[in-house]
Amino acid sequence: xxxxxxxxxxxxxxxxxxxxxxxxxxxxxxxxxxxxxxxxxxxxxxxxxxxxxxxxxxxxxxxxxxxxxxxxxxxxxxxxxxxxxxxxxxxxxxxxxxxxxxxxxxxxxxxxxxxxxxxxxxxxxxxxxxxxxxxxxxxxxxxxxxxxxxxxxxxxxxxxxxxxxxxxxxxxxxxxxxxxxxxxxxxxxxxxxxxxxxxxxxxxxxxxxxxxxxxxxxxxxxxxxxxxxxxxxxxxxxxxxxxxxxxxxxxxxxxxxxxxxxxxxxxxxxxxxxxxxxxxxxxxxxxxxxxxxxxxxxxxxxxxxxxxxxxxxxxxxxxxxxxxxxxxxxxxxx
Numbered sequence: 001x002x003x004x005x006x007x008x009x010x011x012x013x014x015x016x017x018x019x020x021x022x023x024x025x026x027x028x029x030x031x032x033x034x035x036x037x038x039x040x041x042x043x044x045x046x047x048x049x050x051x052x053x054x055x056x057x058x059x060x061x062x063x064x065x066x067x068x069x070x071x072x073x074x075x076x077x078x079x080x081x082x083x084x085x086x087x088x089x090x091x092x093x094x095x096x097x098x099x100x101x102x103x104x105x106x107x108x109x110x111x112x113x114x115x116x117x118x119x120x121x122x123x124x125x126x127x128x129x130x131x132x133x134x135x136x137x138x139x140x141x142x143x144x145x146x147x148x149x150x151x152x153x154x155x156x157x158x159x160x161x162x163x164x165x166x167x168x169x170x171x172x173x174x175x176x177x178x179x180x181x182x183x184x185x186x187x188x189x190x191x192x193x194x195x196x197x198x199x200x201x202x203x204x205x206x207x208x209x210x211x212x213x214x215x216x217x218x219x220x221x222x223x224x225x226x227x228x229x230x231x232x233x234x235x236x237x238x239x240x241x242x243x244x245x246x247x248x249x250x251x252x253x254x255x256x257x258x259x260x261x262x263x264x265x266x267x268x269x270x271x272x273x274x275x276x277x278x279x280x281x282x283x284x285x286x287x288x289x290x291x292x293x294x295x296x297x298x299x300x301x302x303x304x305x306x307x308x309x310x311x312x313x314x315x316x317x318x319x320x321x322x323x324x325x326x327x328x329x330x331x332x333x334x
Contacts (some may be wrong), residue, residue: 121162122186122189130178138157168184193326197255205275228240276320284313
C-alpha cells in the first residue's frame with residue numbers, strides 16, 4: 001500500500017523538530033559548561049559587545065545622547081528585554097544671540113572743566129578741575145609747547161603758562177581720552193621777549209640767562225635754581241624763568257621759558273642765553289632731543305631742533321653746553 005504524501009510531510013516536520021531540539025540542547029549544555037568552567041577557575045575575561053542592529057541603524061550621537069544598550073550574551077539564563085534608548089531633546093528654536101550690553105550710566109560730577117585768563121607778564125592763568133582723574137598724569141599743549149603734570153588728589157590744578165601767541169589756546173588731555181580746551185587773549189605779549197626750550201624725559205636741558213654781564217651765580221644769573229618770579233618785571237630791571245612739567249615722571253614733556261620785559265626795560269645791553277645739559281644717571285648714554293624757540297616782541301623769530309647723544313655713564317656729573325640752539329637777547333633803548 002503506497003504511503004500518502006501528507007504522511008511524508010508529517011515525518012519531515014517531526015524529524016526537523018527533533019533535530020532543532022537536539023541542537024538547542026547541545027548549545028545550552030555547552031553554555032552551562034563554559035559558565036561552570038569560568039566559576040571554577042575564577043578567571044575573568046571581557047568580550048566586545050555585539051551591536052544587534054546594522055551599522056546604518058545605530059542611533060546617532062546627538063549632544064551626548066545615550067547609546068542603545070547591548071544585547072545580553074547569556075542566552076542560557078533567559079533573555080532580558082532591551083531598554084528603550086534615552087534621547088536628549090534638541091530645541092527647534094533659533095538662538096537669539098548675544099544680548100546687547102547695557103550702557104554704563106555716566107558718573108555724576110566727573111566732567112572736566114578748564115578756564116584760561118590773561119595774567120601779569122603775558123602769562124596764561126590756567127585752571128583745571130577733573131575730580132575723577134585725581135592722581136593721573138595730564139598733558140598740556142599750547143602752540144608746540146607740551147608738558148606733563150600730575151593732577152593733585154583733590155582733583156584741581158592751577159598752572160601759569162607763558163603765552164606764545166596773543167590768541168592763546170590751551171588743551172589738557174588724559175590717557176583715557178578725556179580732554180578739555182580753553183582760550184583767551186594775551187594782548188600784552190608784544191612787550192616781552194621770550195626764549196623757550198622743551199624736551200622729553202628726566203635729566204634734560206637747563207636754560208641759563210645772564211643779564212647785562214652777570215657771571216654764573218651772581219644776582220643777574222637767572223636759571224632754575226634762581227628763577228625769580230613775575231615781580232622781577234617791576235620797573236623793567238630784569239626777567240624771570242618758568243619751569244613747566246613734572247621732573248619726577250620717567251617719560252614726560254618738560255619745558256623752561258625765560259621772559260624779559262623788553263618794552264619797559266630800564267637797562268640796555270645784552271642778555272647771554274645758553275642751554276646746558278648735565279649728564280645724569282637718568283640720561284647717560286641716551287639720545288636727548290631739545291627744541292628751542294625765540295619770540296621777540298611777541299613774534300616768533302627763531303626756532304631749532306637738536307638731537308644729542310649723551311656721553312656714557314662714566315661722565316655722570318659733567319655738563320655739556322648746547323651751542324647754536326638759542327641766541328642772545330639784545331636790549332635796546334626804547
